Amino acid sequence: MAVIVEVLNKQKKVTERHKFEQPEVTLGRAFDNDVILFNKHVCPYHAKLQQDEEGQWWLEDLSSVNGSFVAGPKAVLAKEQLRSGELCWLGEQALRLYDDAHPVAATLPFSLVGQKLQAMGHWFFILLFALVIAADHIVEIWLTLPKQVEHLWPLRLTDIPKNLLMFCIWPAVLALWSRFNQQESHFLPQLSLTYAALACSAVWGAFCYWLGFNLDGSAVAQVIEVVGYSLILGALFSGNLWLATHWPMRAQIAAALSLALLVNAGQWAALVMPASPFDRSLHYDSRLLPLPFYVKEGRTMQEYEQDLQQLFEQVEQQRLDTDQQ
Amino acid sequence: MLQKTWTSLMLLVLCCCSAPAYSAAVAEKVFADYADALLQIKVLEHASGAKSAIGSGFLLAEPHLVVTNYHVVSEAVLFPQKYQLEFLAQNQQKGKLEIVAVDVVNDLALLKTDYKAAKSFQLQQQTPVQGAEVYSLGNPHDLGLIVVPGTYNGLQKHSFYPRIHFTGAINSGMSGGPAVNETGEVIGVNVASAGNDLGFLVPAIALQKLLAKAPVADLKQDIQQQLITNQQAMFQQILQANWQLKSFGPANVPDEIVPFIRCWGTSNVEKDKDDVKRVNAFCNQPEEIFLSSEFSTGRIEMQFEWIQAKDLHPLQFFRRYQQSIDQMNADNRAGEEDVTAYSCQNQMISPVEGLHAKAIFCLRAYRNYPQLFDVAYISASLDHQQQGVISHFTLAGVDQKMALEFSHKFIGAVVWQ
DSSP states (O other): OOEEEEEEOTTOOEEEEEEEOSSEEEEESSTTSSEEOOOTTSOTTOEEEEEOTTSOEEEEEOSOSSOEEESSSSBOSSEEEEOTTOEEEETTEEEEEEETTOOOOOOOOOOHHHHHHHHTTSHHHHHHHHHHHHHHHHHHHHHHOOGGGGGGHHHHHTHHHHHHHHTTHHHHHHHHHHHHTTSOOOHHHHHHHHHHHHHHHHHHHHHHHHHHHHTTTOHHHHHHHHHHHHHHHHHHHHHHHHHHOOOOHHHHHHHHHHHHHHHTHHHHHHHHSOOOTTOOSOOOOOOOOOGGGOOSOOBOHHHHHHHHHHHHHHHHHHHHHHHHO | OHHHHHHHHHHHHHHHHHHHHHHHHHHHHHHHHHGGGEEEEEEEETTTOOEEEEEEEEEBSSSOEEEEOHHHHHHHHHOTTTEEEEEEETTSOEEEEEEEEEETTTTEEEEEOOOOOSSOBEEOOSOOOTTOEEEEEEOGGGSOOEEEEEEEEEEOTTOSSOOEEEESOOOTTOTTOEEEOTTOEEEEEEEEEOSTTEEEEEEHHHHHHHHHSOOOSOHHHHHHHHHHHHHHHHHHHHHHSOOOEEEETTEEEEOSOSTTOEEEEEEOTTOTTOSEEEEEEEEEEOOOEEEETTEEEOOEEEEEEEEEESSOOHHHHHHHHHHTTSOOOOSSOOOTTTBOOOEEEEEEEOSSTTOOEEEEEEEEEBSSSTTOEEEEEEEEEOSOSSEEEEEEEEEEEEOHHHHHHHHHHHHHHOEEO
16 A cells, blocks of 8 residues: 655645655655655654554654654654554654545635636736726826926826835735745735725725715715725725635635724724714815716705704704713 | 294193103002902812912992902802802902802903902993093902003994903903092903903993892803893894895805904915915904803804816816815814714705705704804805805804804805806
């Protein structure tokens, strides 16, 4: 029966995999071993694996300097039996042994989401999202830069590459994390995903500006805005985790949504928390757009005065409530 | 002829030289006669015994009461458990004082005492003539009681509240002291200074009204009633007035609608490079009613801005337009104990068929004075793509009826031509 020897790194990830048909396999740093190890704490002839007549495998320590271990801190004195799938250590070098009849995990089918996420790494998508982000910046500069300081246009435009570069940091961190976990880095799909989230936020921001103006800055508009931003962030982090980890789906979604809520905590707090009594300023929605952007009818004076009367009653009620507290 | 002119000139010089000498002598006599009836008023904290505020006061002969400013003793009125009042007379005699009545609108307080002076003050019954000598007495900066000679210059113009214009230096700490004529009769009570020998006195008539008023059991409730009555009187005058409108760019806006509301204006039209032209008009009734060191009320402010774009896209123009309405603030001081947080309402209104404006109306209630509110309103006209008019007002210490009637009249008065 053949034996499979896996060489593992410190994170227990497989770095090499060997298959032997012979009943004895030598392990050590010397080049005439069957498995040549790199770790400097491993002896040139550290240990060997032997199969007995019953087909069982045994680890025999060859009087090594740093010892050999099987399932525990106690060093192997002469030899110790190894079961299929069990770990052993030569010094601090981990190895795993399998017999060829050991069962393997079920085949993981291609996932549609995974394929789509991978496909997003195409340069065309990255460019498309970057263009949307750049367009949002240009519109913002065009809307706000006064004519008397028009010479600042080039300076303000340099913010675009700066921003695009800055948002490379997050996918780079995720790529490094993946590499660290011995997985594919997926830098380009992660970058594309990050830019897509930024582009969606820009479009969502513009839509919410219009919505806020049309709903007269009501609480509903504010909730919709914050929920939207949280969902965009949730989707971004879910995609990030999908590409960077092999966590179960539920764990990925839970972690992504928690992270999204954490990042948006400030906006949620502003929405949910009551106004601070120390806050003397006036909070109102000052968003203005040209009249054709307003889809409803304006309130007549009579209706407006009724609304104001209600406001007086509401504020009076607030006064009574705070007095009671 | 030459001799006659010479004599007249000599007489004029003599008059000029002798006037201060005469004034100083009278001042000295007034001070000597009434020094006993002049008191320093101290507000002391019960727990620490430390001075929290000081001011001046004087003893009236009939009725036997001490007069001072409300703002000197406000802490003792609002927090009687925490503060007490004490006087210090010229002869170093000390004693307790008790609050009998207050008039927050005219900043007066009457205090009960068992202190007796050799000669106490009387109120002057008739109005002095313009230019009459007036002597203001008080205790500036806690330096001891002094006398300041000055001139009576009639009632302050453009003021809702009757205040005597006194040309003489009223300094901090002289508040609550009397201003008297050469015979020592009180013509007013020191109340405020606008610097450079410009002082203001509450006329004796306001003091007479307070003396004639029936005693009240609950001072805070009485203050609330005074505030309500005062704002009703002020707003009735404003609402009944035929509002003067002035042309303001493409619109008409209210101008100096009543004598006590004054207006000013500025613009940036000389700055050719600016991509929007801004013209501002500002009107206000700046006099405040002091309620506590953190809380004042009574101000009215109206502001208008005409903003016109020079070759801007409507979206660009509206972003600049928005910047003009996103910084609205309250016009009066108020602490967290005094008022609720502002609640704002945001609406698109159509005050007249075919006209539209975004209107923001913010409101906060007075916690200790029910029925009174601070109001802040701002609106921006939206019917034009390259220009707009912003109209804004703040009202402090107003009841619901007056606030709604004022808003109605104000919104109706801002008309696009």
